[in-house]
Amino acid sequence: MHSVTCRHYIKNNSMLFIAMCCSILAFSQTIDASKIKEHPRLLLLQDEEKLIRNNISKSPDWQKIHLAIITECNEILALPPVERKVIGRRLLAKSRESLRRIFFLSYAWRMTRELKYFRKCEEELLAVASFSDWNPSHFLDVGEMSLAVAIGYDWLYNDLSEASRKQISDALISKGIGPSLTENKDTWWLKGTNNWNQVCNTGVAFAAAAVYELQPQRSKEIIERSIKSIRLPMQVYSPDGNYPEGYSYWAYGTSYNVFMISMLETAFGSDYGLTGMPGFLKTPVYYEHMVGPSGKPFNYSDCGTGADGLQPAMLWFADKNNDPSLLWIEKQNVSKDRFLVKSNRLLPAAMVWGKNIDFEKVTRPTQRTWVGDGENPVALMHASWQSTWDLYVGFKGGTAGTSHAHMDIGSFVMDALGVRWSADLGMQGYEAMESKGLKIWDMVQNSDRWKVFRYNNFSHSTLTVNNALQHMKGRATIMKHSNDTTFMHAVMNLDEIYTGQLASARRGIAIVNKQYVTIRDEIETGDSACTIRWAMLTPASVADITKNQMLLQQQDGNKKLTFYVNGLPGDAVLKTWPTTPPNNYDEENPGTILVGFEITLPAHTKKEFNVFLMPGTKPIAVKKSSLKPLNEW
Known part of the structure; x- marks a missing residue:
């Protein structure tokens, strides 16, 4: 520590x-x-x-x-x-x-x-x-x-x-x-x-x-x-x-x-x-x-x-x-x-x-959202506290430069149908890394800490640019939020997290009409082209996949969720990545994969896309409000 x-x-x-x-x-x-x-x-x-x-x-x-x-x-x-x-x-x-x-x-x-x-x-x-x-x-x-x-x-x-x-x-x-x-x-x-x-x-x-x-x-x-x-x-x-x-x-x-x-x-x-x-x-x-x-x-x-x-x-x-x-x-x-x-x-x-x-x-809480500023701002949203069928999102900003932090800025967890769909691998035992000589408490950009798979952004439900680490001295702030049950949301400014990688980065997450979750990213490239990886860590398996939609399932197929992307460029497709430990000091990550897509953008280009997480298999009509620019949220 x-x-x-x-x-x-x-x-x-x-x-x-x-x-x-x-x-x-x-x-x-x-x-x-x-x-x-x-x-x-x-x-x-x-x-x-x-x-x-x-x-x-x-x-x-x-x-x-x-x-x-x-x-x-x-x-x-x-x-x-x-x-x-x-x-x-x-x-x-x-x-x-x-x-x-x-x-x-x-x-x-x-x-x-x-x-x-x-x-x-x-x-x-x-x-x-x-x-x-x-x-x-x-x-x-x-x-x-x-x-x-x-x-x-x-x-x-x-x-x-x-x-x-x-x-x-x-x-x-x-x-x-x-x-x-x-x-x-x-x-x-x-x-x-x-x-x-x-x-x-x-x-x-x-x-x-x-x-x-x-x-x-x-x-x-x-x-x-x-x-x-x-x-x-x-x-x-x-x-x-x-x-x-x-x-x-x-x-x-x-x-x-x-x-x-x-x-x-x-x-x-x-x-x-x-x-x-x-x-x-x-x-x-x-x-x-x-x-x-x-x-x-x-x-x-x-x-x-x-x-x-x-x-x-x-x-x-x-x-x-x-x-x-x-x-x-x-x-x-x-x-x-x-x-x-x-x-x-x-x-x-x-x-x-x-x-x-x-x-x-003891009574059920009535407050559906909790948004807190501080060193690591977070937004926590419950569509309802009624049952395990509640939709839930936890959305994190902040910095990797604080005690026990990971490069997880912009990451999120999401629950629906009583199970977790977007997840986080969490901590790794300290002794296993320290015994290998890793200096995991040296909180600088080139620290051994960021060689650990669970600690860096490659394992989290967030953006990675040009296969690079997030900027650990940056800090993401909550720009705005709402507890309106028809469009419960929070928007974060990720600019500092991608200093030298992107000219601008904004991410908003919303629970729409208590039915589904959308994640909207608005990015602008800088003086050079870049490849952006959008990833979500999940304990689910992929039952079916097409160009811009995949069906995730858990519990032997009894729980399903549709992962759909609006705004995916023509040359991009949905894909998966393994969570196999890349180093001998990394812990195993059984039962998890990363799902998402990669896109390559020219210099000085603006791009936005929405990812929808829809519980179940029945089609849910995407509301136009889900596709609005973040400045209109």
Whole structure:
């Protein structure tokens, strides 16, 4: 993972952002230490278990989640303690497994008071406390382990022996807090603006709050520093709640940010102004709209292809905003038992933050479009939230020059008939590339990063000019958009993305009358002729193909979609390209192909074309409005 500093932020607002960063770095925060609670003080106070038990007794949904956690705890009981094993440069897998075990077990202990959970949790705590260190050279490992040990120590505190308390608290101080005290190459995240800041600051602040009585002055300074520092990445939510690193890293960075706020509220009775940071309480709408009716997220940047399952942070946001409609996707996750207990290490937080939530009162969202500015602008459009037959489009602008970005500018995903038609390959495991010597965090035009097939524009549903990479310092902006259900659309200016390749590039995507999707491109060549490839990545197979139309199908032919191009030049035909990995470090991409066409245009030529994605096989009359110039959209 890579540090993203002020210089990577929005080109047009760079001076403003730098000024905001400088203002935050000069910000002074003082906490009222006299208000600190007794143990347990982190997330769930003494006797608040009864609120969760009450929820469980009244709601089959909450009972399901609780039983899923307890059942998993019973499996954890039989496992040997986590061992210190570094993979490449990361201890992160072990930190995350420790967090999962300790959080689950300490929850089970507080809810059931069964000693087997206490003893196993204590065993896990003592095991990681005995590690030589928590790998500060990759500080995320320290951040996650600190959160794990702080919660376990605090939630078991009143029943731990003096010897266990000392061994665990000593580890929090020496292995969690200690490595963060010196500003060096390992603590760059203190001035960073991405998820590292959120995760590391939260973990260290939890450690400080957990051992507060043992070193009150230093703990106070650490927590105040964390409140000040975490404001830097919180700036990226302004103005609309957009998160530039995408869906998966929203779940990571934002969840830790919520943990930070929740800890401050329970331990000190105040969030010290963090909740009110511009755009922060708007961000759950972005996250909810990022999931299509296929159940898959818009997985741009380094994002997985699957949904995250039940997201605890969304319960916190729904409660803070008093908006049950934010939980429409989460309600479906609960009804389908998508708890992901083997990987969702934060799941007990759902029980904590959801103690005032009644899933029966969750309502369907009414907002069909979500458009967010910021470092990576996106437009997210639902024709309806009624069912899995909903049409859905996610459309991305922004830049490849930000944290975890791909050269996917102008790309889109599209769902219809309950499945995904235009897709994204998503992330690739970092260790596989790093072990081959690739410098994937060097964010420059000729970086090794752009040799990776999943990262460059050759694998995305976008335009490629003269078989060249997109211009990574460019940024695509949303020119206009509309939530009119007869022609729901967004238009992006891609000029900077093709600097030196095209004189002009515009792309608009619309859902027309809730029936079909159209993608319109308007391009102008520069001083030389160029070949333009229009491509869409799809998990579908091609059932039939003619000059300007192909029939795509999925699920053994039970789901079909017509791909039709209006404006294709006479010498161009539709074609497919394989997604076979071109390099030995690239991951396989089974079950996917690229579909589209190539055209060669002379210098100083304007050209436009519309691609139509029409669900089913029945002919749909193309509305004239679908063929209008983008300036008339």
